Amino acid sequence: MPVPIRGLPSLGTALLSGRNLSLQDNSQDYPHPTPPIYADEQTMLQAVEDLRAHLGNDAVSVDQGDIESHGYSEWSTSNSTIRPIAVITPTCTEDVSFIAKLCTKYRIPMIPYGAGSSVEGNVSTPYSGLSIDLSQMNKIVDFHPEDMDVVVEAGVNWVELNREIKSSGLFLPVDPSPTAQIGGMVATNCSGTNAMRYGTMKDWVMNLTVVLADGSVIQTRRRPRKTSAGYNLNGIFTGSEGTLGIVTQITLKLAVIPTHFGVATTTFLSVKDAAGAGTAMIRQGIPLAALELMDDTQMEVINRTGGIAGKLLPEKPTLFLRFSGSERAVQESITQVRDICKGFGSNSFQIATSEKEMENLWSARKQALWAMLAVRPEGTQIWSTDVAVPISRIAEIIDYSKKQAAQLGLFSSVLGHVGDGNFHQAVMYNPDKIGEAIAVTACLNDIIDKALEMDGTVSGEHGIGLGKKACLAKELGSGTIGVMRSLKRGLDPHWILNPGKIFDF
Numbered sequence: 001m002p003v004p005i006r007g008l009p010s011l012g013t014a015l016l017s018g019r020n021l022s023l024q025d026n027s028q029d030y031p032h033p034t035p036p037i038y039a040d041e042q043t044m045l046q047a048v049e050d051l052r053a054h055l056g057n058d059a060v061s062v063d064q065g066d067i068e069s070h071g072y073s074e075w076s077t078s079n080s081t082i083r084p085i086a087v088i089t090p091t092c093t094e095d096v097s098f099i100a101k102l103c104t105k106y107r108i109p110m111i112p113y114g115a116g117s118s119v120e121g122n123v124s125t126p127y128s129g130l131s132i133d134l135s136q137m138n139k140i141v142d143f144h145p146e147d148m149d150v151v152v153e154a155g156v157n158w159v160e161l162n163r164e165i166k167s168s169g170l171f172l173p174v175d176p177s178p179t180a181q182i183g184g185m186v187a188t189n190c191s192g193t194n195a196m197r198y199g200t201m202k203d204w205v206m207n208l209t210v211v212l213a214d215g216s217v218i219q220t221r222r223r224p225r226k227t228s229a230g231y232n233l234n235g236i237f238t239g240s241e242g243t244l245g246i247v248t249q250i251t252l253k254l255a256v257i258p259t260h261f262g263v264a265t266t267t268f269l270s271v272k273d274a275a276g277a278g279t280a281m282i283r284q285g286i287p288l289a290a291l292e293l294m295d296d297t298q299m300e301v302i303n304r305t306g307g308i309a310g311k312l313l314p315e316k317p318t319l320f321l322r323f324s325g326s327e328r329a330v331q332e333s334i335t336q337v338r339d340i341c342k343g344f345g346s347n348s349f350q351i352a353t354s355e356k357e358m359e360n361l362w363s364a365r366k367q368a369l370w371a372m373l374a375v376r377p378e379g380t381q382i383w384s385t386d387v388a389v390p391i392s393r394i395a396e397i398i399d400y401s402k403k404q405a406a407q408l409g410l411f412s413s414v415l416g417h418v419g420d421g422n423f424h425q426a427v428m429y430n431p432d433k434i435g436e437a438i439a440v441t442a443c444l445n446d447i448i449d450k451a452l453e454m455d456g457t458v459s460g461e462h463g464i465g466l467g468k469k470a471c472l473a474k475e476l477g478s479g480t481i482g483v484m485r486s487l488k489r490g491l492d493p494h495w496i497l498n499p500g501k502i503f504d505f
């Protein structure tokens with residue numbers, strides 16, 4: 001059944017005009033780059049039928065629901081109006097390689113898709129093409145507890161992985177959305193609440209199996225804990241958002257599960273005081289496992305969505321603290337932290353008393369974005385920035401950001417991983433009200449500019465995707481983006497891997 005590429009002409013460029021491609025290999029045309037020309041709708045549909053014949057019916061979907069859910073994300077700050085022509089679900093690296101060869105032949109964009117939890121339009125399909133859904137590649141291939149590593153397929157979910165290997169006393173400490181898959185986590189170089197103690201995804205990748213644009217398959221390195229053999233290709237593919245290759249298998253380092261945990265919450269009069277207390281804890285070298293901030297508005301949202309296991313919390317700027325280590329170390333850290341908080345005017349300090357309570361408190365923080373979506377008024381969208389600054393500037397930028405956003409007179413809220421100098425300013429607005437949309441854009445761009453002025457970054461953890469290309473150019477400049485573009489051209493000469501993301505052709 002032919003499927004129209006909805007909205008395809010709306011960007012109105014030659015790239016999207018659907019001119020037919022020539023099927024001969026013209027890779028020799030480079031290095032005098034000409035803009036890529038992608039297959040027209042009919043050619044894409046022909047490729048879909050070729051894939052159906054080779055991979056089987058179950059691996060190919062042109063169902064409108066599947067197409068919509070893979071091309072649009074409710075929690076993303078930006079989306080394209082254009083949808084993929086089909087969703088392809090490979091089950092092994094060889095399938096992915098076959099898909100890539102076919103896409104190279106027909107010049108069809110390939111957009112890798114994990115769980116779709118990314119928030120910067122990373123999985124959207126502005127040039128249509130195939131959404132390559134890796135979720136069926138969800139096997140734990142090999143587990144080496146003695147080496148403290150595990151080999152997984154790209155579609156393994158990190159929560160599931162940790163459940164499977166828990167009895168070994170090991171875990172993967174990177175914790176983005178509970179739905180996220182390892183391939184997507186590598187591709188966004190994600191982090192989460194544990195990043196302060198354990199670092200980001202790049203720190204846990206030992207090697208990657210990657211299918212390149214032309215279908216060839218490489219492994220970045222072998223399995224020792226360290227190597228200085230050759231270029232660090234892990235670092236090139238990690239964070240590349242599916243624009244350089246499709247990751248099909250990953251060897252991950254694992255950490256030892258600490259013997260004791262503690263979770264506490266403490267409230268302050270202002271977000272500035274809360275962030276200031278956080279910075280003081282880091283500066284004093286207290287070995288916190290995580291340090292998260294939610295402002296008064298976010299606490300109100302939690303209460304409106306039922307509180308934490310039915311319990312309502314004070315609607316004040318709140319620090320969520322997690323401690324881990326030996327029983328004595330946890331107790332010592334709690335005492336030190338309590339003293340610091342008092343110095344910043346903290347007026348309550350609650351310690352979770354059971355494992356269940358700790359879990360509930362932490363999952364409330366993890367699911368803050370979904371809680372905001374649940375209370376969102378009809379017709380509004382959430383736009384959430386993700387900036388990071390040197391840690392000494394975090395209190396200052398959060399204070400600035402909150403004041404700027406308050407002037408909009410809309411729902412706005414701050415939450416963040418203050419332990420890493422990283423926070424999110426979320427605003428709910430109605431995109432159909434042009435004045436509102438312009439004011440929100442100006443406000444969030446101003447916050448981003450402020451972060452850059454402080455020598456920060458326009459994306460602490462969510463990547464660039466579709467939505468932050470202009471910001472990246474501001475942060476890094478044309479020389480640095482030129483190096484990235486050269487890498488992209490070298491690995492993907494026909495520009496078919498997730499085009500329209502990070503930077504343009």
Ligand SMILES: Cc1cc2nc3c(=O)[nH]c(=O)nc-3n(C[C@H](O)[C@H](O)[C@H](O)COP(=O)(O)OP(=O)(O)OC[C@H]3O[C@@H](n4cnc5c(N)ncnc54)[C@H](O)[C@@H]3O)c2cc1C
Nearest residue numbers: 114115116117118177181183184187190191192242247461
């Ligand atoms: C409730 C919620 C909480 C979140 N909390 C955090 C947080 O604390 N920290 C954080 O960093 N992020 C967070 N995120 C964002 C998100 O979870 C991360 O970006 C995550 O890493 C995305 O994984 P995914 O499997 O959903 O990838 P997807 O969204 O499916 O894809 C993300 C990008 O990776 C590419 N990709 C996917 N799979 C592959 C592959 N196998 N090979 C190559 N490229 C691939 C895609 O093309 C896309 O560009 C949160 C999101 C939500 C909804």
